[in-house]
Amino acid sequence: MDRKLHVHFMGIGGSGMAPIAVIAKKSGFQVSGCDYCESSYYSDALNESGIDIKIGHSSDHLEGVDILAVTPAVFDINPNHPEIIEGRNKNILMTWQEFMGKYLQKDKFVVAVAGTHGKSTTTVLTGLALEAGGLDPIVEAGTIYRPWGGGFRISESKYFVCEADEFNCNFLNYSPSLIIINNIEMDHPEFFKDFNDFKGAFKKFISNMKHPGTLIVNEESQGIREVLAEMKDWLQENRVKVIGYYLKDKFDFPFNGEYRAEINSFAEDGAYFEVSGPNLKESFKLGLLGAHNVSNSLGVLCAAIELGVSLENLKEVFQQYKGIGRRTELVGEVNNIKVFDDYGHHPTAIAAVLDTFKTTYPDKKIYAVVEPHQISRLKLFPKEFIGALNKADEAIVTKTYVGREINKNLEPVDMNSLISKVDDGKAAYIEDFSEVADTITLKAKEGDIIIVFGAGNSHKLTKLIVERLKNR
Incomplete structure (x- = not known):
């Protein structure tokens, strides 16, 4: 087509769609969008890009539109919305992942980061490593990386680094040349029937x-x-080149190469470790906490070496990397009380963060405030959820974020019964965010640490707690 394609993003304020909308705009597409909410955690980058955003959804938005890109969640939440029906009738409807794979990644060398945990952190670090190596990558991640101003990096390079999400088999829209997989652990029971189904997607x-x-x-x-x-x-x-990495437990498999990291120490400013591999034995410092982040960085190291990035550049990138938005992000410190926001919603992720904080701050009291994410996940992992809460000194669990399960009429979990199984009665169930903020504000003392977990509206609760601490 001679003219630019007009892409309209329905639900443009979402974590994945927002960066793709900006990349599309910078790549020459005519871009518009709409969302129920006037602002979201990811809105600033959209506004700075000058994208036309309408509040609410309507089939009128599709006049002159060539592609309607939507989040897959809309097919669960509102599959019969007039805007969706109109897009389907015009044969212009696709998910934003399909749009990214078909149009934005066309003829690119795609580096895709997948796994149940750690995708966004690893994707951004991979992008930074390739940037330091002079490969000038395009990057898409469902987060905010402050120096980039969003979850994206714009360029005209042949390299495209993306976060590859397994939900809805979204990652099957991509044809990567290099894949990093951090881990494979059952998740998204609202979509996958069992772990064999989950593995089958990978x-x-x-x-x-x-x-x-x-x-x-x-x-x-x-x-x-x-x-x-x-x-x-x-x-x-x-003839796939398979490269493995590990911290302690090696797997017997005919790898084409293997890398091992041995952690020397953790400090408040990060992790110190040594990597050994083919013709390699080097010391690194990573500006993130936790053994899980050291493991994820090993995957990045493998990819960077494969693509010719020097170890000197890698060392600098690892040391300077302080993470991304909503991944153990320090949102405020009031009277020496630190308040962190974390996207963790799978019990394995929550447990890993709490383990990290207990190791790094052994003399501090750690509060976990958790917004559970989706009823089906709670029902699948009740014991694991309790186990994760037990790692905190005290915990508050708030109302479950239902999200795309809103129309599935699932029987809710009896949260008081679930919370009662946490050790020593150290967990409480409080639905209202305002009451949660009041409660934690009264409890927290100088030197304590509060970590707010969740992938729904919990980021609003984090800010509310900081405000209450300032005003108390």
């Missing part, structure tokens, strides 16, 4: 690689071990 994703591709995996993940074993013949027949 196997299809790997099969989508451009050949010969490079697959970089955390060999300590049990789910990854199972996928490698089941795909061993296919990987060898298709």
Whole structure:
């Protein structure tokens, strides 16, 4: 077409859609969007890009539009909305992931970061590593990286680094040349019927690689071990270069290369570790806390070495990296009480963050404030959820964020019964955000740490707690 394609993003304020809308605008597409909410956590970048955003949804928005890009969640929340029906009738409807794969990643060398946990943190760090190596990548991540002003990096490079989400099999829209998989652990029970179904999606994703591709995996993940074993013949027949990384537990597999990290120490400013691998033995400092982040950084290191980034550049990037928005982000410090916001909503992620804080701050009292994310996840992992809460000194659980399950009529979890199973009665269930903020404000003392977990509206609660601490 001679004219620019007009792409309209329905739900443009979402974590994944916002960066893609900006990348599309910078790539020459005519971009508009709409959202129920006037502002979201990701709105600033959209506003600075000058994108026309309408409040609310209407089929009138589609006049002159060539592509209607939506979040897959809308098919659960409101599949019969007039805007969706009109888009389907005009044959212009697709998910934003489909748009990214079909249009933005066309003819690119795609580096895709997948896994149940740590995708956004790893995606941004991969982008920074490639940037330091002079590869000038385009980057898309469902987060905010403050120096970039959003979850995106714009360029005209052939390299495109993206976060590859397994929900709805979204990542099957991509054909990457290099894949990093941090871990494979059951999630999204509202979409996948069981763990075999979940693993099957990752196997299809790997099969989508451009050949010969490079697959970089955390060999300590049990789910990854199972996928490698089941795909061993296919990987060898298709000459896929498989590189493994680990901290402690090596997996017996014919890897083309392996890298191991040995953690020397943790400090408040990050982690110190040594990496050994093919013709390599080097010391690194990572500006993030936690063994899980050291593991994730190993995947980045493998990818960067494969793409020719020097170790000197990598060391500098790792040391300077302080993380992304809503991933153990220090939102405020009032009277020596630190308040962190964290996107963790799977019990494994919550437990990993709490373990990290208990190790780094052994003499501090750690409060966990948790907004559970979706009823089906709570029902799938009740014991794991209780186990994660037990790692805090005290915990407050607030109302479950239902999200895309809103129309599924699921029987809610009896939260008081669930919370009663936490050790020593150290957890409480409080639905109202204002009451949560009042309660935690009265409890917290100088030197304490408050971590607010959730992927729904919990970021609003984090800010409310900081405000109450300032005003008390």
